[in-house]
Amino acid sequence: xxxxxxxxxxxxxxxxxxxxxxxxxxxxxxxxxxxxxxxxxxxxxxxxxxxxxxxxxxxxxxxxxxxxxxxxxxxxxxxxxxxxxxxxxxxxxxxxxxxxxxxxxxxxxxxxxxxxxxxxxxxxxxxxxxxxxxxxxxxxxxxxxxxxxxxxxxxxxxxxxxxxxxxxxxxxxxxxxxxxxxxxxxxxxxxxxxx
DNA sequence: GTTGCGATGCGCT
DNA sequence: GCGCATCGCAACA
Numbered sequence: 001x002x003x004x005x006x007x008x009x010x011x012x013x014x015x016x017x018x019x020x021x022x023x024x025x026x027x028x029x030x031x032x033x034x035x036x037x038x039x040x041x042x043x044x045x046x047x048x049x050x051x052x053x054x055x056x057x058x059x060x061x062x063x064x065x066x067x068x069x070x071x072x073x074x075x076x077x078x079x080x081x082x083x084x085x086x087x088x089x090x091x092x093x094x095x096x097x098x099x100x101x102x103x104x105x106x107x108x109x110x111x112x113x114x115x116x117x118x119x120x121x122x123x124x125x126x127x128x129x130x131x132x133x134x135x136x137x138x139x140x141x142x143x144x145x146x147x148x149x150x151x152x153x154x155x156x157x158x159x160x161x162x163x164x165x166x167x168x169x170x171x172x173x174x175x176x177x178x179x180x181x182x183x184x185x186x187x188x189x190x191x192x193x194x195x
Numbered sequence: 196g197t198t199g200c201g202a203t204g205c206g207c208t
Numbered sequence: 209g210c211g212c213a214t215c216g217c218a219a220c221a
Contacts, residue, residue, distance in 0.1 A: 036213070045213070047206095055206065073203030075214050092213055111216095121214050162213055187213095188199085 004064030004139060006147055007082050011037045011089035014082045016173040018091055020151035023078075025127045025143045028101030030117045032093060034174040034181045036160050038079070040088030044165040048088035058135045059088035066143065068124070068134040075121035078129050080138065080145060094120050094161070094172070097180045104128075119182045151175060162187050 007014055015037040023030050040048035040059060047056040047069065058067045059081055067079040067090050079090035096117040098105045105116045105126040117123040124130070129143070138145040154176040160167045164187045174181045 038213075047213080050207085053206075069213085070205070071212055072214050073205070073212090075203095077213060079213085094213085119214070160213075164212085167213095183196095185198095185214095 003062035003085065007063035007080065008084055009082075011039050011082045011091065012171065015091045015171070016151070016155050016157075017147070018080060018093075019155055019173060019175050020148040020153070022099065022146045022148070023093065023096070023127065023138075023144075024100070024146070025129060025133075026101070026104070028104050028127050029099050030096035030123060030127060031099045032096045033178040034095035034172070036092040036094050036173070037171040038090050038092060039171075040090075043169075045160065045163045045167065045169070046088070046090075048090075049165075052088070056088065059090050060086060061135075064138050064145070066129075066133055066136045066138055068129060068131055070131055076124040076130050077120040078124050078127075078133070092120055093123055095174070095180050095182045096123055097178070098126060114179050118180050153178065158184070159186070161185060 015035050018032055018035050021032050038046040040046050048059045052060050058065055063082050065081045067081050070076055079092045081090050083089040098116045109116050109125050117126040136143050156176045157170045157173050160172045
């Protein structure tokens with residue numbers, strides 16, 4: 001199947017081009033301000049690094065599809081699938097600015113407007129995205145991605161957030177100076193519980 | 196602004 | 209069983 005031509009290139013090229021794009025679900029729209037690249041077969045930090053499983057299956061499909069996963073027992077995170085079929089790459093949507101449907105987004109989340117979609121799980125919450133949206137084609141329907149020619153600002157790059165594997169790769173991209181970009185927190189070593 | 200830590204359930208070894 | 213592409217809250221600066 002065709003996929004989405006603008007998203008077919010290498011993930012490191014495509015990821016920064018998603019900055020400034022708009023993800024809309026129903027009446028809520030978010031302008032993306034921070035994203036992170038995952039390059040399946042060569043990336044120890046990627047869900048697809050160890051091959052295809054039930055969870056990561058949509059990463060192996062056509063570009064322009066949403067990959068949603070559930071983590072920490074309570075949070076959802078959303079990615080845009082990128083690259084050709086069988087190259088399981090994706091771009092994690094880390095943060096954005098709510099540009100439409102503010103009332104609906106506020107109803108789903110507590111906190112300041114700036115924080116509504118600041119962080120990958122918050123972004124999903126503000127947009128009402130969950131596992132039922134895994135595999136959704138973003139080119140049509142109720143959940144859509146609209147690309148932009150210009151991100152609307154300078155792009156910065158730096159280390160990925162929250163990973164223990166290959167976090168040092170500078171594969172996180174954000175719009176310089178945007179207040180909605182999530183605060184950087186490196187992955188912490190796990191402490192073993194006593195007993 | 197920062198750091199520390201518990202919540203909570205599923206995917207994977 | 210272990211670990212997680214996280215968050216919110218408390219405490220501190």
